[in-house]
Amino acid sequence: MTESPIAVFDKLTRVDPPERTPVLFDTACVLGGSIAGLLAARVLADHARTVLIIERDQVNVEGRPRAGVPQDHQGHGLLPGGLAQIERWLPGFTREAQDAGGVLVGPDQQVVYLDGNQQVRGGEAQILMGSRPFLESRLRRRVLALPNVSTLSAQATGLEYHDGAVSAVRYLADGVEDVTSVDFVVDAMGRASRLSEWVERTGYDRPRLQRLRTGINYATALFARSDMPEDLELACALAQFSPPSSPDGLAVGAVNAVEGEQWLVMLMAYGDNQSSSSIEAFRSTCAKMPPIFGEAVSGAVTREILTYHQGDSRRRDFTGLSNFPARLVSVGDAVASFNPVYGQGISSAALHASCLSQYLIGDPAFGLPAAEFFAVQEVVVDAAWTISAGGDAARLDAIEGAEVRDDVQRQRWAMDQLIRATLVDETVADAFSAVAFMLAHPFSLGDPALVERAVAANQRASGLA
Ligand SMILES: Cc1cc2nc3c(=O)[nH]c(=O)nc-3n(C[C@H](O)[C@H](O)[C@H](O)COP(=O)(O)OP(=O)(O)OC[C@H]3O[C@@H](n4cnc5c(N)ncnc54)[C@H](O)[C@@H]3O)c2cc1C
Known part of the structure; x- marks a missing residue:
């Protein structure tokens, strides 16, 4: 080729x-x-x-x-x-x-939080939400x-x-x-x-x-939602946390408006951290997250929490x-x-x-x-492996204090700059979400001009430029 x-x-x-x-x-x-x-x-x-x-x-x-699909109780969204x-x-x-009740979430109704900070909205793409x-x-x-x-x-x-x-x-x-x-x-x-x-x-x-060890623990529950999809200010939110800002050891949470006028709420933790297994603990964790999480779990429970563990990512x-x-x-x-x-x-x-x-x-x-x-x-x-396994390998290396090759260190530094810049720069947020949404190949993020732009945006945001 x-x-x-x-x-x-x-x-x-x-x-x-x-x-x-x-x-x-x-x-x-x-x-x-x-x-x-x-x-x-x-x-x-x-x-x-x-x-x-x-x-x-x-x-x-x-x-x-x-x-045959043991993961089908867990949160699933369909990327653009x-x-x-x-x-x-x-x-x-x-x-x-x-x-049939699925929710098409427009760019204005979706949000990503990184340690509580909201990403700049990137792109025009729509996500389809529904249970798996x-x-x-x-x-x-x-x-x-x-x-x-x-x-x-x-x-x-x-x-x-x-x-x-x-x-x-x-x-x-x-x-x-x-x-x-x-x-x-x-x-x-x-x-x-x-x-x-x-x-x-x-x-x-x-x-x-x-195989790449991931050790993910998912917990997903469903709650009644009273608003119609078109009336929702937010219909899909993703919150990512890194220690020490993680509430209750959580790594990721997601709230999705799904069919049957429900909120699907998913909490995920790595390794020994278990995501909540009781509704009380689930609600208590959500209360420590951006407000949409607390709002979504305030309705009646329409399906109790179901958990799922996956030990590794794998490719053949x-x-x-x-x-x-x-x-x-x-x-x-x-x-x-x-x-x-x-x-x-x-x-x-x-x-x-x-x-x-x-x-x-x-x-x-x-x-x-x-x-x-x-x-x-x-x-x-x-394309998919670069994003998911790249993030997991960096997390594991940090936990284990592994020695990392110079070129890998440079790539991770560039990715970190790009991710941080999604909080402040629309062009970087657009490029990043195109990759995260599987509309563009991750190599497109390697463009030196984009990385430079991200570095400059981060410096401005931290008052260094
Ligand atoms: C917790 C969790 C959350 C996820 N969230 C998302 C998400 O938000 N968005 C997303 O895009 N993806 C998500 N995924 C991934 C998604 O579930 C899968 O990638 C997707 O279902 C692709 O499935 P598949 O058809 O390849 O395999 P599967 O859905 O696993 O299906 C395999 C099928 O093969 C059948 N089968 C197996 N062996 C045989 C046999 N010998 N004979 C006949 N039939 C057989 C099984 O019964 C099953 O129906 C998530 C996965 C997990 C684990």
């Missing part, structure tokens, strides 16, 4: 429909029918006569929580980068979600309405191969093993995907797994595998699952779907591993 990551990312974030949609397969099969699987199925519907989604949970279009791609693949999705089961069910409704997409309630158990390419999927349905012939397979089985074991067992290369590297099955790709959390506090998972999955489209219209050689797909997808994974 000769293009720069910024150029590749820019191309992927376009929102026009693909210029052509050749039918390439008789049957394409998606393993895992959650967000990444549904979006991949939507793209494949343009290129296959039949798309079969194999999902082990009994999925429902009503949007009830389910076992992902929303634009979903709108690209499913036009009208946003309007339909709003009609709500967002997923809206997607499922649209994708399963496509005439050539269907779901099979079954657990995928392995793959079969012919001439170095995937040729069939094995699955277990109602206790009975079966197999179905396929022309192309997408692994969307989430962060615990067994694909690596499956391919290794048959003699193919196993993608390298990289599919690039450069010389001995990997053809006609097989992986998307969503199965490829990379990040510190969720950055809210990048759904947007990454949506961009992976766009990578799949780009690959399929590029006349790839289906007898070879999908190297072109994995190369473009890596740009998206790197």
Whole structure:
């Protein structure tokens, strides 16, 4: 790939429909029918006569929580980068979600606090808020309405191969093993995907797994909200804290207006710090935060606190595998699952779907591993990983007093300058939020002129210039 990551990312974030949609397969099969699987199925519907989604949970279009997605009780927002791609693949999705109670949060209704200080509002982009089961069910409704997409309630158990390419999927349905012939397979089985074991067992290369310790403790509860979305001064707030300013050891809190006239309130702490597990403690912590938090938890509890722990961020590297099955790709959390506090998972999955489209219209050689797909997808994974893992690595190094290479120290210093300048400089806030919203690649923040601007703005703000 000769293009720069910024150029590749820019191309992927376009929102026009693909210029052509050749039918390439008789049957394409998606393993895992959650967000990444549904979006991949939507793209494949343009290129296959039949798309079969194999999902082990009994999925429902009503949007009830389910076992296969243990994180679905926690706060989820849909960033502008992902929303634009979903709108690209499913036009009208946003309007339909709003009609069903989802809340589209405009730039004036969202705010980010850093240690209690409010960031300058950056950009014009809108965020879609709804609970995770709500967002997923809206997607499922649209994708399963496509005439050539269907779901099979079954657990995928392995793959079969012919001439170095995937040729069939094995699955277990109602206790009975079966197999179905396929022309192309997408692994969307989430962060615990067994694909690596499956391919290794048959003699193919196993993608390298990289893990970064995060130790996040989430707690999310829902509260009644009396105001309609359009009447809300703020509909979405994110508050980040660093010691010693953290109330009760908290690292991040979020308040989102969601469907059913509710506030979803999420509190997150790292490591040994536990986020509140009783409503009294939850309310007491929120009272120490910006006023919107106290206001949101003052209503009746509509769903008690549910907690979630995630030990690590992880990514699997599919690039450069010389001995990997053809006609097989992986998307969503199965490829990379990040510190969720950055809210990048759904947007990454949506961009992976766009990578799949780009690959399929590029006349790839289906007898070879999908190297072109994995190369473009890596740009998206790197973009999200740079933001989330970069922050986590800096936090861990500070806690452990680790020795840090000079170049990494310089990058962290520049990022720190940019983040501080989002409190005082609109241009920096715009550039930063475009990256945080997955509308631009993080390398765009490396522009020396932007860093200089941030340094000057910080000096002015602290009275040094
Ligand atoms: C606490 C938390 C908060 C988050 N907040 C946000 C947020 O605010 N914004 C955001 O964009 N992202 C957020 N995320 C990330 C987001 O949840 C995921 O990135 C997103 O759901 C992508 O999911 P996926 O489809 O790749 O995998 P998953 O949603 O994990 O789905 C995997 C699917 O595969 C199925 N499956 C697994 N194995 C098999 C098998 N053998 N056979 C058949 N089916 C199988 C499972 O049942 C499941 O349906 C958050 C994550 C966490 C943990």
